[in-house]
Amino acid sequence: MxxxxxxxxxxxxxxxxxxxxxxxxxxxxxxxxxxxxxxxxxxxxxxxxxxxxxxxxxxxxxxxxxxxxxxxxxxxxxxxxxxxxxxxxxxxxxxxxxxxxPLVNADQCDGCGICFQKCPVPGAIMQGRAPRVGPYVAIRRDLCRYFDNAACSLCRDACPQGAISLSAxxxxxxxxxxxxxxxxxFSPYNPSDKPYGYGQFPNVITSLDAERLMREHAVMKRPSDGGTAGRIAFVQCVGSRDAQLGHPWCSKICCGSSLRMARLIQSRQKDAQITFFYIDVQTFGNDFQSFYRSAREDIKMIRAIPGDILRTGTDELEVVYFDPESSASRELVFDIVVLSVGLIPxxxxxxxxxxxxxxxxxxxxxxxxxxxxxxxxxxxxxxxxxxxxxxxxxxxxxxxxxxxxxxxxxxxx
Ligand SMILES: Cc1cc2nc3c(=O)[nH]c(=O)nc-3n(C[C@H](O)[C@H](O)[C@H](O)COP(=O)(O)OP(=O)(O)OC[C@H]3O[C@@H](n4cnc5c(N)ncnc54)[C@H](O)[C@@H]3O)c2cc1C
Structure with a gap:
């Protein structure tokens, strides 16, 4: 042929x-x-x-x-x-x-990371894995506030190398x-409209933010103060299996991905206490059942989806949920809450x-x-x-x- x-x-x-x-x-x-x-x-x-x-x-x-x-x-x-x-x-x-x-001049950028610290939009500045085929640090136009209404130029103003040009x-x-x-x-669901404080409470993050934090720090750091998070909650099905949103589908990958992330955190932070709020666990792959059995030994599994997340005066997060076993409303306090966001068109x-x-x-x-x-x-x-x-x-x-x-x-x- x-x-x-x-x-x-x-x-x-x-x-x-x-x-x-x-x-x-x-x-x-x-x-x-x-x-x-x-x-x-x-x-x-x-x-x-x-x-x-x-x-x-x-x-x-x-x-x-x-x-x-x-x-x-x-x-x-x-x-x-x-x-x-x-x-x-x-x-x-x-x-x-x-x-x-490109908005970041690869020849001038020395990878100091100040732009990451200044940027108010998670994920708008990315660190590349393939420097040979593009700039090592790049700004996403679709997320950057400068391209929304010219409201923000914090990265450009702070760059010591003058490597950022927002008018390229x-x-x-x-x-x-x-x-x-x-x-x-796909797009990951943006959970800002859910009563979980995403975008308002710094320690409420999405599963994609969690991937980024773990890549940057190797352990789960609280965005509010940079301390290592000991009490971590995962909330499943945020933006999927949700008829009100018009997203009735299961996103399929979130249960497996979040449980694997939970196990990764536990392997690096021996004293981490992880709680998993879920509807039911989607299984996949021949060996998932044995992985899930062992994960359940160390992860607190709660079959409920939280109604609210509240922020305490010390930036802890109080998760409110209806406990089906006692038929009563309960609260648990965490350092960080990871919202497992669904895959949407x-x-x-x-x-x-x-x-x-x-x-x-x-x-x-x-x-x-x-x-x-x-x-x-x-x-x-x-x-x-x-x-x-x-x-x-x-x-x-x-x-x-x-x-x-x-x-x-x-x-x-
Ligand atoms: C938090 C999270 C955790 C996950 N964990 C796992 C896991 O552990 N295991 C697993 O198997 N899967 C996991 N997934 C799913 C995995 O990310 C997807 O299976 C995979 O990314 C699908 O690849 P894709 O190329 O189809 O889509 P995408 O990764 O979305 O790539 C699409 C590309 O197309 C580009 N694009 C879009 N529109 C245009 C356009 N008009 N013109 C030009 N370019 C365009 C986008 O910028 C993007 O680069 C996870 C997903 C999320 C959100």
Whole structure:
């Protein structure tokens, strides 16, 4: 099969897009990989390896492996910091895009970390894992308050190297693609509207914040004062299995991910007391049952979802819940509360669907590959968490199946 003259655009460079790009490049296809943020790897590259004495098969290393392979492949051209503006034609497609120059000058930045301390938005400044393919420190335009209403420039003002420029320019470009692979992933639910004090109480964090804190400090530090948190609560199903929000789905990965995180914390902080508030525990993988049995020995499991979280005068958190065993309201006090946020449709799915002349499904996720209810336009393929909540392993296998069909499509056309 000779696919040397075919050209595919992969949109989104999370583990799904990297897998698609790597697999297609392996078939000889020329690939343009578009990523809207300055970093490749999506959410998976932000996760910790959760191995304690042995590997717990969390999948975090898969993203790093895909990143290394894809960025080295000569058939893959990377467009980081790039938004797709328009797609026309039926195929080949004409793609118009806009690439933003990086806001952090990699040559000037010495990685001192002052910008991280100053930034008021968790996750808006990121530390890259792949310095060879982009800036080591980068600012996410979609989260940075400067690009919302020019309200904040604390990082730029504080940078001792003058490496940050918030008024960097964008360059327009066009290309032609024989087919398009959509791998735009998911958004983590933002729990600011829940009665849990997220965004107001510094020690209420999301599961993604917890991943970042553990990467930065190796133990769980309280954001309020930098002390090590001893009493830690995980609250499951925040933003999923919630009919009121219109998110009835289970996000599938949160129970396993949070329990593995809890075990990682316990392995590094021997005196940590961990409590897990849950509806029911979703199991996955052949060996999850034995992992779960041993986790239950050291983790206090409470089958209830808290109604409220209150902040004490000393920045502790009082979690109020209805105890089904005693049929009474109870309170427990913690140093830190981790909200296990659900996987919801990516913010610009609607826009991407319009650009592609397709429709998202009723939940807001993109239709999965091979959907008979909402068949994709000719030459458009999809995979990974853009099509619904899924783990890293599931994202990879969904993409591999779609790539196989894409190769058949390219060969036949
Ligand atoms: C807190 C947390 C913990 C998790 N723990 C685990 C775990 O332990 N094990 C596990 O298997 N899974 C875990 N997951 C799930 C895992 O993150 C996903 O399976 C994986 O990230 C899916 O990869 P993806 O590439 O489909 O999506 P994403 O990771 O969301 O990547 C999508 C990429 O596309 C980019 N993009 C979006 N729109 C556009 C656009 N219009 N143009 C260009 N680029 C675009 C995004 O910026 C992003 O880089 C966890 C998730 C969370 C939130």
């Amino acid at each position: 000779n696919l040397d003259h075919t050209h595919v655009a992969v949109i989104g460079a999370g583990v799904a897009g990297l897998t698609a790009a790597d697999a297609l490049a392996g078939w000889g296809v020329r690939v343009s990989l578009f990523e809207k943020t300055p970093f490749l790897g999506g959410h998976a590259i932000q996760l910790n390896c959760k191995a304690t004495e042995t590997c717990v098969k969390c999948g975090a290393c898969v993203a790093e492996d895909k990143l290394r392979r894809t960025t080295r492949h000569p058939n893959v051209e990377i467009h980081a910091g790039t938004q797709i503006e328009a797609i026309s034609g039926r195929p080949p497609y004409q793609i118009a895009y806009r690439t933003h120059s 320019r964008a360059q327009a470009g066009t290309m032609q693609a024989d087919a398009i692979f959509l791998a735009t992933g 990516a913010g610009d799915n609607g826009r991407m669907a319009r650009i592609l002349d397709w429709t998202a499904d009723e939940s807001g996720f993109m239709p999965p590959h091979g959907s008979s209810r909402q068949p994709a336009p000719a030459g458009i393929f999809s995979g990974g968490a853009a099509t619904g909540p899924m783990s890293i392993a599931e994202s990879v296998s969904s993409v591999e199946k779609a790539v196989f069909d894409m190769v058949r499509y390219l060969t036949a056309s």
